[in-house]
Amino acid sequence: MCKTLSKPMPPPAPILENNIWHSDPQTEANIFARYLRNIMTAAKNNPTTDTNIINTNINIEYTPANEPDTIHTAEILSHIQTLKNQKAPGHDHITNHMIKLAAKIPHFLTLLTDLFNACLHTSHFPNTWKTGIKCTSSITLNNTTIPKVTHHKFLGVTLTNNLSWYKHIKTTLAQASYRKHLLRPLFNNKQNITSKTKLRLAHTLITPIILYACPFTFNTTKTNIKK
Numbered sequence: 001m002c003k004t005l006s007k008p009m010p011p012p013a014p015i016l017e018n019n020i021w022h023s024d025p026q027t028e029a030n031i032f033a034r035y036l037r038n039i040m041t042a043a044k045n046n047p048t049t050d051t052n053i054i055n056t057n058i059n060i061e062y063t064p065a066n067e068p069d070t071i072h073t074a075e076i077l078s079h080i081q082t083l084k085n086q087k088a089p090g091h092d093h094i095t096n097h098m099i100k101l102a103a104k105i106p107h108f109l110t111l112l113t114d115l116f117n118a119c120l121h122t123s124h125f126p127n128t129w130k131t132g133i134k135c136t137s138s139i140t141l142n143n144t145t146i147p148k149v150t151h152h153k154f155l156g157v158t159l160t161n162n163l164s165w166y167k168h169i170k171t172t173l174a175q176a177s178y179r180k181h182l183l184r185p186l187f188n189n190k191q192n193i194t195s196k197t198k199l200r201l202a203h204t205l206i207t208p209i210i211l212y213a214c215p216f217t218f219n220t221t222k223t224n225i226k227k
Helices: 002-006 025-040 051-062 073-081 096-102 106-122 166-183 195-205 207-211 222-226
Strands: 015-017 020-022 139-141 144-146 151-154 157-160
Touching: 015 025, 020 025, 073 096, 073 106, 157 166, 166 195, 195 207
Parallel strands: none
Antiparallel strands: 015 020, 139 144, 151 157
16 A cells, blocks of 8 residues: 555646646636536426427337247246257257256346347247257267277278278378388399399389279379379
8 A cells, every 4th residue: 555655646637628728636626516516507407398308208108118028037947957968069069968057047047038039039040050960979888988980990991980081092102102111222223133123022012002902992082192
């Protein structure tokens, strides 16, 4: 507190009156006093002759009342309590379990009730509310959760869960590149190996890897092959 009091006080903001700026505290206080005195001593408006009051009353009288609520908070809460936690969430990834936890907040229920009433009054429900996201439940075996995999290898062929050959082609090219790297010292000009022998080594060690399962992958696009 002492530190705060020791700081210099900032200068007061000036006040404009009659096109003159005033910054003196006493003058500013007098300006405020005159302003309040003029307000308190101003003539009262006659509600039967004042145009602004008459127009305001007319607008209020002919303003339609709000439509009655079609659904109430208690009904919203009742439906939330019957939601199943296993149901798929929407595009916002908000699960039913999360909605049940949020339903314990009164303000959340009020907002949700207003939202549903607006949808019912306008007869419009967003299409995204009608679309769910499929979420596969975890599989357990002997109380152990089996991890989810994106690809599976069987008899040397790698197939992804969306039936794509990209993973298989990528693995095949990596294996062929590794064997080519192993043969590179033998293909050096310093080695006394004929070109025919080099070609035979390449066909023997590299070609089988590339040709394996090629009947399944021959329709693959060039983009995936380049990868």
